[in-house]
Amino acid sequence: MKKDEYDVIVIGSGGAGMIAAITSRKLGFKVLLLEKLPTLGSKLKATGGGKCNLTNTLSNDDFMNSFGRNGKFMIKAISMLDKNDLRDFFSSIGVQTDTKDGFRIFPVTHNSSTIINALEKELHRLEVDVLCDVKVEKILVDGIKTTGVDTSKGEFISSNIIVATGGLGFPMLGANGDGYSFAKELGHKVTDLYPAMLPLITKETWVGDCTADTIAKAIVRIDLKKAKKLKAIGDLIFTSKGLRGPVILDFSREITPLLEKYDEVPLLINMVKGKNEDEVFQHLKKQSSLNPDYNIVELVSTLLPASVSKSLCLEVGADINKKFKEQDGQVRNNLVKIIVNTPLTVIDSVGFKKAMITRGGVSLKEINPETMQSKIIDGLYFCGEVMDLDGPCGGYNLQWSFSSGNLAGHLYK
Ligand SMILES: Cc1cc2nc3c(=O)[nH]c(=O)nc-3n(C[C@H](O)[C@H](O)[C@H](O)COP(=O)(O)OP(=O)(O)OC[C@H]3O[C@@H](n4cnc5c(N)ncnc54)[C@H](O)[C@@H]3O)c2cc1C
Numbered sequence: 001m002k003k004d005e006y007d008v009i010v011i012g013s014g015g016a017g018m019i020a021a022i023t024s025r026k027l028g029f030k031v032l033l034l035e036k037l038p039t040l041g042s043k044l045k046a047t048g049g050g051k052c053n054l055t056n057t058l059s060n061d062d063f064m065n066s067f068g069r070n071g072k073f074m075i076k077a078i079s080m081l082d083k084n085d086l087r088d089f090f091s092s093i094g095v096q097t098d099t100k101d102g103f104r105i106f107p108v109t110h111n112s113s114t115i116i117n118a119l120e121k122e123l124h125r126l127e128v129d130v131l132c133d134v135k136v137e138k139i140l141v142d143g144i145k146t147t148g149v150d151t152s153k154g155e156f157i158s159s160n161i162i163v164a165t166g167g168l169g170f171p172m173l174g175a176n177g178d179g180y181s182f183a184k185e186l187g188h189k190v191t192d193l194y195p196a197m198l199p200l201i202t203k204e205t206w207v208g209d210c211t212a213d214t215i216a217k218a219i220v221r222i223d224l225k226k227a228k229k230l231k232a233i234g235d236l237i238f239t240s241k242g243l244r245g246p247v248i249l250d251f252s253r254e255i256t257p258l259l260e261k262y263d264e265v266p267l268l269i270n271m272v273k274g275k276n277e278d279e280v281f282q283h284l285k286k287q288s289s290l291n292p293d294y295n296i297v298e299l300v301s302t303l304l305p306a307s308v309s310k311s312l313c314l315e316v317g318a319d320i321n322k323k324f325k326e327q328d329g330q331v332r333n334n335l336v337k338i339i340v341n342t343p344l345t346v347i348d349s350v351g352f353k354k355a356m357i358t359r360g361g362v363s364l365k366e367i368n369p370e371t372m373q374s375k376i377i378d379g380l381y382f383c384g385e386v387m388d389l390d391g392p393c394g395g396y397n398l399q400w401s402f403s404s405g406n407l408a409g410h411l412y413k
Contacts, residue, residue, distance in 0.1 A: 006032040008160040008411060009149055011136045012179070013040040016384025016405035017164030018119045019089075021411030024095050024162075025126040033128055034149070036135035036174065040123075041116040041278050043173040045171070047398060050105075052112035054090070054097060054303060055083040055105045055399040063399070067391045073369045074389070077403040080410075086402055093118045102397055110119040139163075139380065146379035160379045162372075162408045164401075167385040168193060168356030173316055175352075177283065179386035180362065188377045189363040191388045195355030196253035196258065199244035203264065204347040206311040209236040213305035215271045220251055223266040223343070230254050236269065238308075243344070250392045253359045256349050257293050265346040272303050272339055288324045296335075299324050303339065312338050357397055372408035383408040 007029035010021045018041065021033040047053060056063070060078050064071035081089070083105065086096045095118045096108045107114045123130055131153070138150040139161055148157040166180030180190045184314035222228070232254075234247030258265045270278060280303065287302045288294065297320050300309035313320050316334040318327050327335070352358070362382050366375045374380040383404035391397050 001015075004386070006030050006156065006158040008157055008162060008409075009033070009034060010162040010164055011149065011168060011182075011382075012174075012411075013037075013130075013132075013395065014164060014174070015041070015044055015165050015401035016166075016408075017162070018123065018405070019402050020087055020162045020164055020381075020383055020405035020409035021128045022119070022122055022126060023127045023406050024411060025123075025411065029160075029411065031128045032158070033123065034073060034134045034136055034151060035130070035132045035155075036178075038132050040120055040132065040344070043170060043175070044116055044172070044398075045112045046173055046394075047112055048106065050323045051110040052365070053104045053106055053395040053398065055086050055402075056097060056103050056395040057083065058073070058103075063396065066396055067389055067400075070364055070389050073364050074400065074403065076370050077372070077407040081403045083399060086399060089402075090115070090118065093122045100301075104310065111361065123250040125378075136178065136182075139186060141186065141377060141380075144377055146377060156310040158379075160381065161380040161410050162382050162405075163362075163386055164382075164395040164405060164408075165386050167355075167361065168268065168352045169195060169197070169358055171353060172227060172357045174223075175358075176200045179382070181318070182274060183234045183362045183382070183386070184354035186374070186380060188251050188366050191360040191363055192257070193358055194254060195349055195352045196359040196390055197356035197393060198252050198256075198354050199227055199239055199242060199350050200252055200255060200346045201242040201348040201350065202249055204314060207242060207344070209311055210307040211240060213238070213307055217249055217273050218245075219245055219274055220253065221268045221270075224258065224262070227254065227258065238270070240345045241368040242346070246393055249356065252349060253324035253357070253390055253392075255346055258348060259349065261332050263347070263369040266344060267344045269339040269344060270340055271308065271342060271401065275303075275340065277336050277340050280339050284324055284336070289343040292323075294323065295321055296324050300335070300339065312342065333385050356393075357390050359390050359407040361386055361390075371410070372404055372413070378413075381408040381411070 004331045010017045010033045015034035025031045032067045135152040136149045140148045215236040221231045234249040235245045237245035297310045384401040
């Protein structure tokens, strides 16, 4: 049975879908927002540890550069809704925002429900038709033009469809890759998809003895010729099977595609704030004369947490009951080397079930950056994570969802 006709149907109620629906409705279009889960914005609710890191204070150029070579695709969307516009928009619907660290921007309540409630209220105020528990199963087309959607509750008609279905990460929050299937069925290319922003698993098991400690400002590099230029700096945490922490979440989007290719990705990690071998050697020598009773683990613990110190000493075959100067010369050299460049081998990730974002998506080559409209199907638009764009941790991905959703919602032809 056919249902009402709409100017636009938005599929998915994440940040991208909700703002697309609001923008379209404000422009006078009749809008239907469809969400397959029982409530709106499930993933949005989980963002920023429940606090919702909406965006950040970077300049628009630096923001776009952080997305890599695809970043330039965002120019139009960001110019129409950048961080300041986003904060103004939320302020206009009753949500004040702030930044405590001068970089990440949150709602002042530090509660993602504030964001979802305000967006829901605005959808209601604007009289957007919102249906939850409705799964879109197919986008209907006539030749090269969209005509509607087929859903778990029947067909809905519209000549404009906005796909805001998100990625593959955290499937319990709604991500199941439907948007990629829709895109492929309609002739779009979808690039390879990788889990990103997630913990990694290492071959070395000693990490499991160091789970209690955080290493501040660790410098992580990939020890592959092809990836020599890539590095990330930030807090590192050991898990029972590998690595997590902000620096790993950020860097994992570079590592998971390499894992697919090489099976193992060797890392070199500097956990001593960039100190080089000479500086570490001099430090150990000085501490050794200041603390003549220290055994080697106690001595290295003046640089690193005790658990990590012990593990590294054992890795190089040091006798942990003896002092630094009592160790074999080669052991001392190897210890200094491993402190400066700790080798760890990534052999796996925890997969899409714990991936905050998806690397890859609907190819940008077939989407018009000025409109977010498909270059293949008239009336088909994409926004948010379903597209081949992913940024680091720190409000990048949500800002992109809102900016691209806003542009798609204009229904520019
Ligand atoms: C735990 C976690 C924390 C995060 N924290 C941050 C953060 O603090 N800051 C930041 O910038 N980014 C963060 N991210 C990333 C960010 O949440 C996503 O990039 C962003 O939410 C993507 O928005 P979206 O609207 O494109 O997709 P989503 O928010 O994933 O929304 C897509 C919606 O579409 C619905 N849908 C899918 N298929 C269908 C269908 N067939 N029919 C109907 N509905 C459908 C889904 O149920 C879902 O509700 C985090 C991610 C996770 C998982």
